[in-house]
Amino acid sequence: xxxxxxxxxxxxxxIARGAWEAGVRFASAYPGTPSTEILEYCGTYNEIDAQWxxxxxxxxxxxxxxxxxxxxxxxxxxHVGLNVAADPFFTxxxxxxxxxxxxxxxxxxxxxxxxxxxxxxYYAMMxxxxxxxxxxxxxxxxxxxxxxxxxxxxxxxxMLRTTTRISHSESIVTLxxxxxxxxxxxxRDMAKYCVLPNNARRLHVKVxxxxxxxxxxxxxxxxxxxxxxxxxxxxxxxxxSYCHAREIFPSASYLKLGLTFPMPTGLLKKFAESVETxxxxxxxxxxIETAVRALGINCIGKDRLPVCGEFNPxxxxxxxxxxxxxPMPQLTKMPDVEIPVRPPVLCPGCPHRxxxxxxxxxxxxxxxxxxxxxLGAFAPHNAMHTIxxxxxxxxxxxxxEKAMKDKIHGKLVAVLGESTFMHSGITGLIDxxxxxxRHVTIILDNSITxxxxxxxxxxxxxxxxxxxxxxxxxxxxxxxxxxxxxxxxDPFDLKAVESTMKTALADSEPSVIIARxxxxxxxxxxxxxRLVSINRDKCVKCGICWxxxxxxxxxxxxxxxxxxxxxxxxxxxLCAAVCRPGxxxxxxxxx
Amino acid sequence: xxRNILLCGVGGQGTLLASNLLAECAMEAGFDVKKSEIHGxxxxxxxxxxxxxxxxxxxxxxxxxxxxxxxxAFEELEALRWTEFLKPGGLVISNAQNILPMSVSAGNARxxxxxxxxxxxISADVISVDAIGKxxxxxxxxxxxxxxxxxxxxxxxxxxPEVWPEMIKKMxxxxxxELNLKAFRTGWELA
Numbered sequence: 001x002x003x004x005x006x007x008x009x010x011x012x013x014x015i016a017r018g019a020w021e022a023g024v025r026f027a028s029a030y031p032g033t034p035s036t037e038i039l040e041y042c043g044t045y046n047e048i049d050a051q052w053x054x055x056x057x058x059x060x061x062x063x064x065x066x067x068x069x070x071x072x073x074x075x076x077x078x079h080v081g082l083n084v085a086a087d088p089f090f091t092x093x094x095x096x097x098x099x100x101x102x103x104x105x106x107x108x109x110x111x112x113x114x115x116x117x118x119x120x121x122y123y124a125m126m127x128x129x130x131x132x133x134x135x136x137x138x139x140x141x142x143x144x145x146x147x148x149x150x151x152x153x154x155x156x157x158x159m160l161r162t163t164t165r166i167s168h169s170e171s172i173v174t175l176x177x178x179x180x181x182x183x184x185x186x187x188r189d190m191a192k193y194c195v196l197p198n199n200a201r202r203l204h205v206k207v208x209x210x211x212x213x214x215x216x217x218x219x220x221x222x223x224x225x226x227x228x229x230x231x232x233x234x235x236x237x238x239x240x241s242y243c244h245a246r247e248i249f250p251s252a253s254y255l256k257l258g259l260t261f262p263m264p265t266g267l268l269k270k271f272a273e274s275v276e277t278x279x280x281x282x283x284x285x286x287x288i289e290t291a292v293r294a295l296g297i298n299c300i301g302k303d304r305l306p307v308c309g310e311f312n313p314x315x316x317x318x319x320x321x322x323x324x325x326x327p328m329p330q331l332t333k334m335p336d337v338e339i340p341v342r343p344p345v346l347c348p349g350c351p352h353r354x355x356x357x358x359x360x361x362x363x364x365x366x367x368x369x370x371x372x373x374x375l376g377a378f379a380p381h382n383a384m385h386t387i388x389x390x391x392x393x394x395x396x397x398x399x400x401e402k403a404m405k406d407k408i409h410g411k412l413v414a415v416l417g418e419s420t421f422m423h424s425g426i427t428g429l430i431d432x433x434x435x436x437x438r439h440v441t442i443i444l445d446n447s448i449t450x451x452x453x454x455x456x457x458x459x460x461x462x463x464x465x466x467x468x469x470x471x472x473x474x475x476x477x478x479x480x481x482x483x484x485x486x487x488x489x490d491p492f493d494l495k496a497v498e499s500t501m502k503t504a505l506a507d508s509e510p511s512v513i514i515a516r517x518x519x520x521x522x523x524x525x526x527x528x529x530r531l532v533s534i535n536r537d538k539c540v541k542c543g544i545c546w547x548x549x550x551x552x553x554x555x556x557x558x559x560x561x562x563x564x565x566x567x568x569x570x571x572x573x574l575c576a577a578v579c580r581p582g583x584x585x586x587x588x589x590x591x
Numbered sequence: 592x593x594r595n596i597l598l599c600g601v602g603g604q605g606t607l608l609a610s611n612l613l614a615e616c617a618m619e620a621g622f623d624v625k626k627s628e629i630h631g632x633x634x635x636x637x638x639x640x641x642x643x644x645x646x647x648x649x650x651x652x653x654x655x656x657x658x659x660x661x662x663x664a665f666e667e668l669e670a671l672r673w674t675e676f677l678k679p680g681g682l683v684i685s686n687a688q689n690i691l692p693m694s695v696s697a698g699n700a701r702x703x704x705x706x707x708x709x710x711x712x713i714s715a716d717v718i719s720v721d722a723i724g725k726x727x728x729x730x731x732x733x734x735x736x737x738x739x740x741x742x743x744x745x746x747x748x749x750x751x752p753e754v755w756p757e758m759i760k761k762m763x764x765x766x767x768x769e770l771n772l773k774a775f776r777t778g779w780e781l782a
Contacts, residue, residue: 244653
């Protein structure tokens with residue numbers, strides 16, 4: 001929403017705005033919470049060619065190419081996405097850029113929707129790439145622009161590191177105009193762009209010289225500043241931690257860091273000398289604290305503040321109580337009532353539900369993957385037994401069968417979505433065929449990258465900008481990988497799912513089942529509906545329908561029988577298919 | 592002084608639009624504003640919460656436990672879950688709707704009884720409204736979020752009454768404006 005030249009923007013929207021103002025022309029990413037919206041917002045600007053890549057590595061390599069080719073560029077990923085893109089990330093640190101390049105890493109302290117809380121500030125240090133850390137949306141925009149400028153001035157890619165609370169919090173931003181980038185194009189320069197050992201050795205020397213210059217800039221730039229206050233307590237902080245710290249220590253002195261790699265050591269020393277008690281407040285790892293201690297400066301830090309989890313003002317207050325003037329807030333007395341948890345669940349009409357029902361029924365060992373279907377690990381499905389990282393399902397299965405051989409044959413299934421299959425599952429399938437694995441792979445093709453909020457992908461038929469695109473032929477791809485037995489099923493047809501699974505499990509070769517039906521939430525998906533109803537007199541409380549884990553199926557709190565929540569039911573018919581006494585039925589005719 | 596408002600509900604209830612409208616109105620009224628919520632896993636029918644803070648200068652986007660001035664709950668169980676953020680005597684506005692979580696609908700847990708009475712014991716300032724019923728009367732249960740916003744608006748004296756409908760006109764698509772303006776007025780009169 002825009003009023004005059006101010007807008008209320010999320011960190012992610014502000015990054016996209018900053019990229020647009022900085023003259024960025026190209027952006028690419030694979031979706032991942034909390035980074036996803038950056039590319040979606042980039043896509044709203046006509047001047048930015050924004051695209052979804054099949055994974056973070058191809059995104060990174062494409063933006064590297066685009067910046068070599070003369071376009072100011074941006075790529076964005078969640079923290080674990082940078083693991084996937086790490087290889088090109090390290091190399092572009094050596095080659096440098098042609099046009100400006102900003103690489104966004106959105107970390108997830110507290111693991112709101114991630115498998116770990118790795119602190120990617122170490123990536124900047126390890127790859128020797130300068131890094132900004134914004135602490136609100138205004139800074140997210142300003143630092144994106146500064147990153148593009150620095151990138152061209154120092155011939156380096158620049159990392160912008162956010163966290164969930166920066167990416168997904170909203171605050172007021174002053175908007176600017178779009179800058180016109182100078183015309184550039186690719187200039188052949190083998191010594192710069194071909195990292196053959198001889199060139200790379202020279203490039204490494206250049207990188208070290210470059211870092212010294214950026215460090216000098218860091219000691220004198222607007223993003224690293226001393227905010228004078230009461231000198232009895234001096235706080236060094238960055239990112240969201242700075243905002244929380246300000247709530248708890250409103251009158252202390254601050255060294256507010258925005259460019260945290262290379263570390264502005266001159267400023268650290270100067271600030272430390274000016275205060276009595278020095279406290280470093282940062283989420284997760286002691287990244288700044290280690291730099292402070294390396295200078296021989298003593299400070300309070302991770303000896304008090306937790307390494308695990310996301311910060312909030314309460315945690316900072318509690319951990320540093322004796323330095324805080326005000327008392328902890330008085331709390332409301334909570335009643336002695338047990339409050340049931342409300343975890344996320346597969347939506348009514350989700351095409352994945354029936355697959356997990358059958359996997360559980362057949363008591364399969366299931367190696368899982370990352371997506372909505374990760375919810376298959378929860379009760380009542382309990383049908384996912386490993387989740388490692390994007391694409392790991394197929395290769396995890398291959399490894400398990402290598403270890404257990406015949407003992408697991410006929411029981412082992414890898415489950416992943418079509419987007420994850422394209423991301424990094426396909427290499428595992430080739431591995432499985434080549435190395436004579438025999439497990440079953442189920443590709444859940446719901447025609448969209450659903451978990452992150454419906455992003456287009458090569459199976460959806462559209463690009464990020466909404467243009468029509470070719471649809472990948474999964475059956476042909478699997479055949480081409482060397483899989484002879486490729487089955488396709490409708491996941492709503494439970495009988496077909498069960499018999500296909502039995503056939504596939506009995507096979508002596510690896511097989512693939514493609515379970516194809518669009519995500520029920522897709523706006524373009526308008527399935528024909530046959531109404532589902534229940535005759536509660538016939539319900540015998542056998543509980544089989546409860547095992548579907550459907551939000552529309554409820555246990556009546558009085559009589560213990562099933563009832564269908566009409567507001568939630570979308571008439572997918574799965575409950576009617578599993579109901580033994582015939583209490584739940586589905587109409588033969590379409591409504 | 593900052594004003595701290597926590598909006599909570601169940602994924603899909605429209606808490607996001609309500610918190611956006613609130614934040615934009617506070618900005619329009621000349622305040623510094625911050626808002627924070629968690630996306631991702633919460634979209635799939637999970638518990639959702641949105642922190643909105645406004646005042647002269649806002650640093651952290653997160654409301655501290657014991658410092659929430661107003662809890663705006665879209666669902667009763669969620670009201671109960673988030674009251675630990677409420678300052679003693681703070682205002683609770685609760686939609687008298689029960690959405691069963693999976694643990695309850697599968698028969699593994701019980702939905703707490705008499706939540707309205709329990710809330711009344713927690714704070715003397717509780718407004719329990721049938722926002723979902725009112726929204727249905729207006730012909731679209733999805734506008735329950737704006738009904739609730741109307742209740743809330745009446746109690747936020749720092750923002751002039753006329754700011755709200757103006758913002759609804761600005762932010763809601765044309766075809767839904769009349770409905771949402773009616774919903775807002777309905778809520779305003781309920782408070």
